[in-house]
Amino acid sequence: MEVSANTPAVVTGGASGLGAATARALAAKGAKVAIFDMNAEKGEALAAELGGVFCKVNVTSDEEVDAAFAKAREAHGQERILVNCAGIGNAIKTASRSKEDGSIKHFPISAFDFVIQVNLIGTFRCIAKSAAGMLTLDPLDENGERGAIVNTASVAGEDGQIGQAAYSASKAGVIGMTLPIARDLMNEGIRVNTILPGIFDTPLLAAAPQNVRDALAASVPFPKRLGVPSEYAKLAMCMIETGYFNGEDVRLDGAIRMAPR
Template sequence: MRLDGTIAAVVTGGASGLGEAAARHLAARGVRVALLDLDAGRGARVAGEIGGRFVRCDVADTDSVAGALAEAEAAHGPARIALACAGIAPAQRLVRRDRATGTPKPHDMALFERVVAVNLLGAVRLATAAAAAMAALEPLGEDRERGVIVLAGSIAAEDGQIGQAAYAASKGGVLGFTLPAARDLAEWGIRVVTVMPGVFRTPMVAGLPEEVQRSLAAQVPFPHRLGRPEEFARLVAEIVENPMLNGAALRLDGALRMPPR
């Protein structure tokens, strides 16, 4: 699919981090971009800077996703690109010690369910709703393509660390969803691809102490540094433009394999 002003895109988590980088990159190619996020202040600012549209959206709520997609379509027309970048990454061990008593406590299930609701179900909500709208569009080009869905996974799906049970499980769900989703949507000319980033210089990582950031960068075999959000964005653009990328989960990690901690 060619990236130009005839194409509209929606990006969840588009107000910051990898989602923001992808939104900026797509907009620079002429794509009409709607940023779907909870952070109204930052989302509106980024949208203004790229000539896009901000729509408040909670990916953990089905009605919110449906409403946001409808608002984005009213502003930019039907989206042929849907990018799911919204995510959270709280850490907690399956069993931890109570700070007051020192007795073992199980993982907070409400927290676990929240991570899955945002990271996995949020991606599925966007993919299914966006795909249903794409399926009604006229196909494009010789391949008769209708749309592309790109999901932000994580290498934690395969290399989950201590304290990442909820996060790794949610991203493992995204990984497992990718191929059957692509097969389900093949008859409609809609592709599904997941990108599994390693350690990138996102606001989450940038907020860590400098020595921690240096330690994380030192673990990456090559290039020997943290990933740059624009590198994620460039891969998203390549996925959209390359029709043979489908049903795949691509690691973007500099050959990093995360240790247990």
């Protein structure tokens, strides 16, 4: 699908980091971008910069997601592009012993569930609702293409570290559902792909001490640096614009394979 002037697009988690870079890349091609995010201050500012629309939305809520799609479609029309970047993480061991007093505790189930609700079910919620809307569109070309969806997983979905049980499970779920969803939508001309980012220089890492950032960069085989959001955006654009790109999960990680810690 060629991204051109006035192509409607939605980017979840679009107010910062990977999502913001992708929103900018889409807007640079002329797309009309709707930014879904919880951060109204950053989201409104970026939407104004790009000539798009901001929708405050919690992807765990059916009602908020429905309202956000309705607002985006009223402003720009039915989206042909969905990029899912909304996500959270935590670091808690499954069970652990206190070094202070030897007491034992386990991963709070509510904390595990919340990560799954945001990263996995929230992603699927947006995919399902967007795809249903795309089905109303006329095909763009002789192949019958109607739309393209890009999801964000993580290298942790394949080699998660200590404390990443919930995060890894959620991202492995995104990886695992990519091909079935692509197959679900194959007769409707909607392509689905997923990016597995490695260690990227996002707002989450911006607050880390420099020595931590340096150590993370040094752990990457090549190039020995953190990934930058514009690199994620380039791959997302490639997935969107390359018509034969479908049902794939692609690592973008400088060849890193995560160690246990």
